[in-house]
Amino acid sequence: MAGNSQRKGAMNKSRKGANVGSGGQRRRGLEGKGPTPKAAERPNHKAYKMAKAAEKRRPPAPRKKRGDEAEWAAGRNSVLEVLRADIPIASLYVAEGIDRDDRVREIFALAVDKRLSVLEVSKPELDRFTDRAVHQGVAAKLPPYEYAHPDDFLETARERGEDPLIVVLDSITDPRNLGAIVRSASGFGAHGVVVPERRAAGMTASAWKTSAGAAARVPVARATNLTRQLKAYAAEGLMIAGLAADGEVALPDLDLAEGPLVLVVGSEGKGLSRLVSETCDVRVSIPMASNLESLNAGVAAGIALYAIDQRRSSGG
Structure with a gap:
């Protein structure tokens, strides 16, 4: 019968219950949706699209420069050499359950002498x-x-009352050559060594080791633009002398050695770059017994610094 609420499946609309009413939808519809998002946060807004386009044009974040990150020496021989060479160490790590041969025992002994912290970690x-x-x-x-x-x-030179003697390296890429030059700079009275910020060797563990401790005595600086730095030194009254196989002045005849001087050493293969060579006041050659012989950058710098030191010591 129509209207018979007792039949199967019938609904009694006269009584209030779970199925009666809007279920709170009307009330929720009347509620606010919160503050309106900013224009730059709405995907369909012009301001949002402009902000996204600006992000794409934005240059990537600069990479960390070499020297800004810690370096690791791994292996028993490598760590032992680092300790023997007095290279600065932040922490020493050993694996759990390591077998202690003669090298490991010496590593522990040196670590105790140098008061280094030794941390035991898992192999992974x-x-x-x-x-x-x-x-x-x-x-x-x-x-x-x-x-x-x-x-x-x-x-530093002013404080010591000395004429500045600075060594500038033009794209030396072998850290062992850098270490050897730092060692020669220390031995022959240079006030510091300058290296390019990019495409050149930095003060790595290998350079430290080759310097035989001299890296702790002679500071190394980095220049963003080598040519600009040479011009800055020239503006301070320093003469710029570049080592070159075809230099117009022989090293023994370098009168500039007695005054404020920058000695520029070229890369292992190509020598001085064009712009650096053009910035030099004079290019200096090292006389050789045979034209077929050549010197690597570390040896050439050592010879030149020795000659400059002799000239300064003798007063000409």
């Missing part, structure tokens, strides 16, 4: 720290090298 952790290098259960974390500013060397 050491693998991760060293980027899965063959660490043999031992690794050393070296702190980033603290580069000086090129202008610091002028101030």
Whole structure:
């Protein structure tokens, strides 16, 4: 019967219950949706599209420069050499349960003498720290090298009452050559060494080791633009002498050695770059017994610094 609420499936609309009413939808519809988003946050708005386009045009974040990150020495021989060479170490790591041969025992003894912290970690952790290098259960974390500013060397010379002697390296890429030049700079009275910020060797563990401790005595600075830095030194009254195989002045005849001087050493293969060569006041050659012979950058710098030091010591 119509209207019979007792039949199967019938609904009694006269009684209030779960199925009666809007279910609160009308009330929720009357509620606010919160503050209106900013124009730059609404995908269909012009301001949003302009902001996204600006992000695409924005240059990528600058990469960290070499020297800003810690370096790792991995392996028993490598760590032992670092300790023997007095290279600064931040922390020493050993794997759990490492077998202690003669090298490991010496590493522990040197660490105690130098008051280094020794941290025991799991092998997987050491693998991760060293980027899965063959660490043999031992690794050393070296702190980033603290580069000086090129202008610091002028101030050091003034404080000592000396004519500045600065070594500038034009794209030396072998850290062993850099270390050897730093060692010669220390031995022959240079006030500092300048290297380019890019495409050149930095003060790595290899450079430290080759310097035989001289890196702790002679500061190394980085220049963003080598030619601009040479011009800045020239403006301060320093003469610029570049080592070149075809130089117009022989090293023994370099009268400029007695005054404020910048010695520029070219790269291992190409020598001085064009712009750097054009910035030099004079190009200096090292006399050789045979034209077929050549010197690598580290040896050439050592010979030139020795000659300059002799000239300064003798007063000409």
